[in-house]
Each structure stands twice: as C-alpha cells, then as structure tokens.
Amino acid sequence: MRYSANLGFLFTDLALPDAIRAAHAAGFDAVECHFPYATPAAExxxxxxxxxxxxxxxxxxxxxxxAGDFGLxxxxxxxxxxxxxxxQxxxxxxxxGTRAVHVMAGVTDDPRAGATFAANLAFACDCAAPHGITVLIEPLNPRDVPGYHLLGADHAARVIADVGRDALRLMFDCYHLQITGGDLLMRFRALRPLIGHVQFAGVPDRGDPSxxxxxxxxxxxRLAAEGWDAPFGAEYRPAGATGDSLGWLSRWR
Structure with a gap:
C-alpha cells in the first residue's frame, strides 16, 4: 500500500518545497496540500x-x-x-501537475446554497477538464465545522448525481465519515464508483492514525482489497514533530 503526506498538517515547520522533500525522505509515496498559493508554483x-x-x-x-469563511x-x-x-x-x-482540486463548499444555511454549489461545481469541472484534473468535494462533520454546507456522504453523492459530470468525485475522508455515521468499509463499498481520493486520521481527535x-x-x-490502488492520504495533526509521529508508516507497510 502507498501513502500520501498531507502537508497542510504534516511537516508544517518547513517551507512547502522543503516539506515535499521531507515527506519523500520519510518514506511517503506522494503528497497533497491545503492552500499552497503563497509558494510559487515553479518551486x-x-x-x-x-x-x-x-x-x-x-x-x-x-x-x-x-470572518468565518471555510470555502466559497x-x-x-x-x-x-x-x-x-x-x-486559481x-x-x-x-x-x-497536481491531480485533483478540492472545491470547498463553505458555511451557510441559505436555501439557495445547493443550486449555487452545483453551478459552481459545473464551472469547476469545465475549468479542470482541459487539464485532466479531477474535482473533489468533501463532506465534513458538524462538530469540526458547524454549519458547513456539505455534511455526510449521502449528501455528497446527491450533489455528484445532480451535477452529472464525470470529473466530479468524492473525497472519502475516513475521519469525517466515521463521525457522521461510521461503518466505513460498507460505506466505501457502496460509494466506490464515486470516490476520487481517500484520507484518514485518528478519531475522535484527528491525531495519530494508529x-x-x-x-x-x-x-x-480492506479498502485496498476492494480495488483502491492509489495512495491513502494521511491528513492528521501530529502531537509534536511530524517525524516523531510516523511509527505507523513503517509498521503498515
């Protein structure tokens, strides 16, 4: 199995290019990030x-x-x-050469939010298509982000069906989905055709996944046995230095 380091939470004491190098040195197979825009893309x-x-x-x-924004x-x-x-x-x-863009929905209770989200996701798919980039949506949990528009995998599946674009896929974040219902293996099987990326972290505190x-x-x-052959994204918050939290990486190889 292969693993990706989410540099939004891991190696955050380093500049992004150095964090990429550190993740490679630590044994990760790939990386992902949150908001890289302060770093020139060329670097x-x-x-x-x-x-x-x-x-x-x-x-x-x-x-x-x-001001409370968590996506737009x-x-x-x-x-x-x-x-x-x-x-952007x-x-x-x-x-x-990044393979996917996660379009963040945002916090809102406006009754027009569903239509707005669908229209903006269609726009995102049109933007991404010439580059072969996947568009991801990620259902969060209401404990971490109260009022987030996209809550639960069933909601995300309805959005994907409504938008009807092949490039639109589900971010299957085990941490969030455990909190909003659990039964992760069965839900993975049911949602498998929609899934574009898998992330994991310890529950309930989003810490060490072990x-x-x-x-x-x-x-x-077991997710790998279901046919998932891409890297699993480690998106957790280490209690201290990232390097001190990576015992799971060598054990789970």
Missing part, C-alpha cells in the same frame, strides 16, 4: 520533480477565515469570488 514543481513524487490534491482558497462555492451572492478561487486552484494544479476508535491497520488493507 513546488521543482521539488516534486526532484523527489519524483506526485501532488495528489490541493484546496480552493477558503475565503476570509477571520456554496455561498449565494459570492459566485465571482468562488469562481476566481476555482480558477486549477491554474496552480496545472502548473504543478490511536483511536478506528483500526486503520485493519481498515486500509
């Missing part, structure tokens, strides 16, 4: 070329975090900002 592309690793995904800009794509009245963030993400992904209520040493090989 990221150079680090990826040097290490031979792929960047699996990045997020659209979340908006004004200080489902916010009525902010379509111009949302589409600028999508275009797709351009950065194309420049770095600790907590989900036994990933059991689960991840």
């Amino acid at each position: 990221v592309a150079a680090a990826l070329a040097q290490t031979g690793m792929a960047m699996l995904g990045l997020n659209t800009h979340p908006g004004d975090r200080g 794509a489902a916010l009525p009245g902010r379509e111009e900002e949302a589409r600028a963030a999508i275009a 993400a797709v351009a950065y992904a194309a420049a770095t 600790v907590g209520e989900v036994d990933y040493s059991w689960l991840l090989p």
